[in-house]
Amino acid sequence: MPGPLFLSQTMTFYALQDGIAVITLHHPPVNSLSHGLRSFIVQALDAAEADPTVRGIVLTGNDKAFSAGADVAELGTPAQLAEPILLTVLARVAACRKPVVAALSGVALGGGLELAMTCHGRVALASAKVGLPEIHLGLIPGSTGTQLLPRLVGVPKALGMMLTGQPQTAQAWADSGLFDRVVPDDVVGAACALAREWADSGALPASTRERTLDSTAVAEQVAAERAKLSARQRLQPAYGALMDAVAGCALPFAEGAKRERELFLQLVSSQAAQALRYQFQAEREATKLPPDVQATPRPVRTVTVIGAGTMGAGIAICALDAGLDVLLLEQNDEALARGQQRVSEHYSGRVAAGKMQPAVAAAAQSRLTPTLDWTQLARADLVIEAVFEDLAVKQAVFQQIDTHARPGAVLATNTSYLDIDQIAQATSRPQDVLGLHFFSPANVMKLLEVVRGAKTAPDVLATGMALGKTLKKMPVLCGNAFGFIGNRIYNAYRNQCEFMLEDGAWPEDVDNALTGMGFAMGPFAVADLSGLDIAWRMRKAQAATRDPRVRYVSILDRLCELGRLGRKTGAGYYSYTNGRQAPTTDATVRGIIEQASAARGITRQPLSAEQICRRALLAMVNEAALLLAEGVAARASDIDVVLVQGYGFPRWEGGPVFWARQQDRAALERDLQALAQAAGFGFRLGDLDTLLA
Numbered sequence: 117m118p119g120p121l122f123l124s125q126t127m128t129f130y131a132l133q134d135g136i137a138v139i140t141l142h143h144p145p146v147n148s149l150s151h152g153l154r155s156f157i158v159q160a161l162d163a164a165e166a167d168p169t170v171r172g173i174v175l176t177g178n179d180k181a182f183s184a185g186a187d188v189a190e191l192g193t194p195a196q197l198a199e200p201i202l203l204t205v206l207a208r209v210a211a212c213r214k215p216v217v218a219a220l221s222g223v224a225l226g227g228g229l230e231l232a233m234t235c236h237g238r239v240a241l242a243s244a245k246v247g248l249p250e251i252h253l254g255l256i257p258g259s260t261g262t263q264l265l266p267r268l269v270g271v272p273k274a275l276g277m278m279l280t281g282q283p284q285t286a287q288a289w290a291d292s293g294l295f296d297r298v299v300p301d302d303v304v305g306a307a308c309a310l311a312r313e314w315a316d317s318g319a320l321p322a323s324t325r326e327r328t329l330d331s332t333a334v335a336e337q338v339a340a341e342r343a344k345l346s347a348r349q350r351l352q353p354a355y356g357a358l359m360d361a362v363a364g365c366a367l368p369f370a371e372g373a374k375r376e377r378e379l380f381l382q383l384v385s386s387q388a389a390q391a392l393r394y395q396f397q398a399e400r401e402a403t404k405l406p407p408d409v410q411a412t413p414r415p416v417r418t419v420t421v422i423g424a425g426t427m428g429a430g431i432a433i434c435a436l437d438a439g440l441d442v443l444l445l446e447q448n449d450e451a452l453a454r455g456q457q458r459v460s461e462h463y464s465g466r467v468a469a470g471k472m473q474p475a476v477a478a479a480a481q482s483r484l485t486p487t488l489d490w491t492q493l494a495r496a497d498l499v500i501e502a503v504f505e506d507l508a509v510k511q512a513v514f515q516q517i518d519t520h521a522r523p524g525a526v527l528a529t530n531t532s533y534l535d536i537d538q539i540a541q542a543t544s545r546p547q548d549v550l551g552l553h554f555f556s557p558a559n560v561m562k563l564l565e566v567v568r569g570a571k572t573a574p575d576v577l578a579t580g581m582a583l584g585k586t587l588k589k590m591p592v593l594c595g596n597a598f599g600f601i602g603n604r605i606y607n608a609y610r611n612q613c614e615f616m617l618e619d620g621a622w623p624e625d626v627d628n629a630l631t632g633m634g635f636a637m638g639p640f641a642v643a644d645l646s647g648l649d650i651a652w653r654m655r656k657a658q659a660a661t662r663d664p665r666v667r668y669v670s671i672l673d674r675l676c677e678l679g680r681l682g683r684k685t686g687a688g689y690y691s692y693t694n695g696r697q698a699p700t701t702d703a704t705v706r707g708i709i710e711q712a713s714a715a716r717g718i719t720r721q722p723l724s725a726e727q728i729c730r731r732a733l734l735a736m737v738n739e740a741a742l743l744l745a746e747g748v749a750a751r752a753s754d755i756d757v758v759l760v761q762g763y764g765f766p767r768w769e770g771g772p773v774f775w776a777r778q779q780d781r782a783a784l785e786r787d788l789q790a791l792a793q794a795a796g797f798g799f800r801l802g803d804l805d806t807l808l809a
């Protein structure tokens with residue numbers, strides 16, 4: 117029976133099973149290690165050890181969790197630091213003179229796994245999931261996990277688990293040394309049997325803490341793993357600290373544990389950890405609908421994707437992966453065949469790479485119905501249009517959708533920039549229309565902008581947000597404005613980077629500065645990758661209405677005129693030989709840039725990496741302030757989620773709003789004024805008060 121948490125004289129700490137005390141952790145839903153649960157464990161161990169009828173002890177949880185680790189509700193409260201803290205609980209387990217076996221089912225994460233690893237033995241259900249996810253919050257395991265796991269499975273495997281932070285099945289770790297036994301069922305029975313065997317033998321097995329590792333091997337293995345850290349990992353203090361902590365396994369346990377604790381405490385207050393905690397919270401907030409659009413989502417089982425190009429095929433894949441039925445509709449046989457091929461190549465690639473079981477891939481594809489027949493649309497609960505980015509084309513498609521979709525179906529467009537309301541006007545039911553802006557590759561990128569048109573009904577928005585969750589995306593609600601949240605900020609950022617080219621930087625200076633700060637890619641490498649012609653086409657379309665007084669950088673147009681459209685033509689800002697990007701721009705590009713500077717009367721001045729990053733971030737912050745004031749973003753933190761999830765902004769820097777909040781306010785205002793001056797006509801300054809509140 118689960119033991120109650122509120123301790124009393126009369127409570128039962130354990131159930132006795134043939135000489136083995138089974139202590140069941142009971143703190144629903146996931147046995148987070150609250151103060152109550154920690155106290156219970158210590159008292160239960162005390163009682164079991166003192167009980168002469170008890171020969172061995174089993175610690176277990178429930179189907180959902182052995183324990184998911186620290187109690188988030190306690191973070192920052194006195195309860196978190198109240199004795200017994202987890203370290204005290206672990207010391208009590210390690211000091212037990214009767215064998216203690218952990219029986220794992222559900223999840224054993226973070227502190228939960230540290231508790232299990234401290235026991236004399238571990239038996240796991242094959243389906244149990246184990247992991248040390250602290251790295252995702254900019255931390256390392258802080259209750260001896262860095263000392264225990266290498267002692268059980270060796271340094272390389274232990275680092276593998278701690279570097280990814282991803283939970284993995286016990287089955288996958290069956291032969292690693294982490295578990296004494298991995299069983300298909302009756303984990304408590306198997307754990308009791310093990311405890312009994314040890315009790316019968318009369319010899320208490322050595323605790324994990326008492327094991328020693330070869331100190332030379334530890335040093336060599338840590339050095340080898342440290343050398344493999346990526347540039348982005350090196351920018352985050354937790355990765356280096358993890359290596360330092362694991363290197364401590366060469367020391368006696370107590371010394372290594374002390375070192376781990378020091379490193380852990382340093383990390384807790386680091387800016388990166390604060391930013392990661394903030395992002396975690398911001399992501400939770402982002403998925404909540406504001407009070408005025410609280411509604412029950414409409415049920416979605418069948419989705420029709422119109423247009424089987426780059427985006428349509430990707431969207432179809434993620435809907436199939438989520439278990440939905442998908443109709444893929446195209447305008448002709450050829451385009452449909454191409455789309456089908458994209459989908460089938462994706463699945464065969466996953467299977468070939470060993471990332472998906474053939475049966476799973478086959479089941480997903482069996483739910484796909486490719487079609488040219490618009491009447492099929494009547495089956496769809498939700499339609500996602502992903503045809504060419506052209507208002508007239510999209511309006512014609514939405515007229516067709518209006519004719520064929522059943523009443524109450526949700527009608528979405530994947531447009532990047534077009535006005536949702538103008539698209540909705542093509543139908544007789546604008547209340548059912550919204551934007552669902554996926555990012556490329558649509559089956560990989562987490563971000564989903566859910567765009568609210570003037571007439572979009574609350575339950576349609578709720579359906580968009582719910583679909584985001586079904587597709588395992590990060591849905592963020594946006595207002596209907598050119599570029600929504602992400603592309604609007606990205607445009608401001610890219611404009612600023614183009615200004616910097618005219619002012620004196622080369623593309624590689626800008627790209628290197630930003631990747632040096634942790635961006636996944638720099639803006640010019642991104643432009644080359646996606647093709648310069650997309651922006652060129654848009655610029656040409658806007659040329660007639662562009663005010664000549666606006667600072668307009670024509671470098672991209674010159675490149676396109678030379679046929680330098682990016683990677684696909686072998687050259688753009690950079691040139692590419694055998695697909696490899698040259699580290700610096702070539703003389704042609706430099707010539708074009710110098711001409712642009714001269715035409716604006718600018719004497720080129722080199723810009724430092726710091727200046728480049730600051731100007732790029734300031735441009736984002738300014739646009740963020742405008743977006744918030746215009747109500748395009750509901751919350752400032754949503755903007756940070758969009759930038760991190762969709763645009764390669766370094767997560768451990770929190771996002772542009774988080775960054776701005778760390779800056780000196782007066783310096784921010786001064787530098788934003790300078791930015792406005794340099795941009796000149798038409799540049800709008802945002803209001804920092806609302807953004808930084």
Ligand code: NAI
Nearest residue numbers: 423424425426427428446447451502503504505531532556
């Ligand atoms: P694409 O050119 O690869 O695919 C468009 C597909 O739509 C083509 O296969 C075409 O045959 C089909 N199509 C055109 N008219 C049709 C009609 N009347 N009926 C049925 N099918 C029709 O274009 P892509 O890149 O997939 O973009 C699609 C939409 O997604 C655009 O609105 C674009 O702005 C947006 N988008 C694109 C992103 C990207 O990175 N490519 C990112 C986010 C949004």
